[in-house]
Each structure stands twice: as C-alpha cells, then as structure tokens.
Amino acid sequence: MAKRRVNPNVVKLNRNYDTTQLATCCGVHKNTVLNWRTAGLEPIDSSKPILFHGSVVREFLKQRNAKRKQPCGPGKLYCFSCREPRRPALGFVEYVLVTQKGGNLKAFCETCETVMHRKIRRADLEAKMPGVEVQFADRQLRLIGTLLPP
Numbered sequence: 001m002a003k004r005r006v007n008p009n010v011v012k013l014n015r016n017y018d019t020t021q022l023a024t025c026c027g028v029h030k031n032t033v034l035n036w037r038t039a040g041l042e043p044i045d046s047s048k049p050i051l052f053h054g055s056v057v058r059e060f061l062k063q064r065n066a067k068r069k070q071p072c073g074p075g076k077l078y079c080f081s082c083r084e085p086r087r088p089a090l091g092f093v094e095y096v097l098v099t100q101k102g103g104n105l106k107a108f109c110e111t112c113e114t115v116m117h118r119k120i121r122r123a124d125l126e127a128k129m130p131g132v133e134v135q136f137a138d139r140q141l142r143l144i145g146t147l148l149p150p
C-alpha cells in the first residue's frame with residue numbers, strides 16, 4: 001500500500017527537532033523518521049539526542065515527494081483513493097471545457113469507482129487519452145444540443 005505523503009511545509013525552517021518531535025510534527029510514527037534517516041536524512045551531528053534541522057528535513061521531504069510523483073500515463077487519471085493512476089471505468093471520460101484551450105477530464109476509477117479528475121489541454125486530448133471515449137460536457141455545446149431536433 002502506498003504511504004502517506006508528508007507536507008514539507010509543516011516543518012519549521014529554523015527549528016531543531018528530535019526524533020519524537022519530528023514524528024509528531026509530521027504526523028508520522030517514530031519509525032518513519034528512522035526510515036528517513038536510512039533514506040538519507042542527515043542529523044545535525046552524531047551526538048545524542050539526535051537532532052534534525054528543520055531546513056534539512058524540509059528539503060529532504062520535498063525531494064522525497066518529488067521522486068514519488070506519479071505522472072499519469074496515456075489513458076489514465078490519478079485516483080486519490082487508490083493513490084495511483086487508473087484507467088477510467090468502461091473507458092469513458094467526460095471532458096469539461098474551462099477555457100477555449102483546456103479543461104478537466106472527469107471519470108470514474110476502474111478499480112474503486114471514485115471520481116477522478118485530470119487537467120488537460122484540448123490539443124493533448126487524443127495523445128493523452130488514446131482509446132478512451134471522450135464526451136464533451138461543454139455548457140455551450142449542451143445548450144446548442146437542446147436546440148437540435150432529436
């Protein structure tokens with residue numbers, strides 16, 4: 001299962017934290033902080049108790065989050081429930097135009113049926129959503145649609 005991402009900004013830049021304080025501040029278990037050390041988070045020095053400087057922690061978390069970013073591949077949207085990119089259920093997405101050039105895709109997660117969103121430029125639609133049925137939900141189009149005979 002994917003681990004929760006910690007917001008680096010909860011760490012104060014000019015503060016020192018011991019392991020317990022850092023865990024509390026970030027809302028994680030102490031063991032997570034120990035894992036961070038193994039993963040390269042440097043303490044101020046080797047004296048005990050081990051202290052971490054806020055600015056170092058923040059930089060570490062930022063880099064860690066960046067590494068974990070999962071860009072959505074073609075035909076996928078990020079599902080916040082599954083915490084990974086998923087295909088739309090039934091290969092069907094709705095595209096709501098926000099501007100002339102871009103808008104938001106909306107679809108249901110194939111796995112858990114959570115609503116997923118993805119910002120996308122209209123010009124990129126075919127390249128990024130190959131083999132997916134896109135229904136345009138532009139307000140204007142809808143209005144025009146109602147004027148057409150059935």
Ligand SMILES: [Zn+2]
Pocket residue numbers: 079080081082083086109110111112113114
């Ligand atoms: Zn899902």
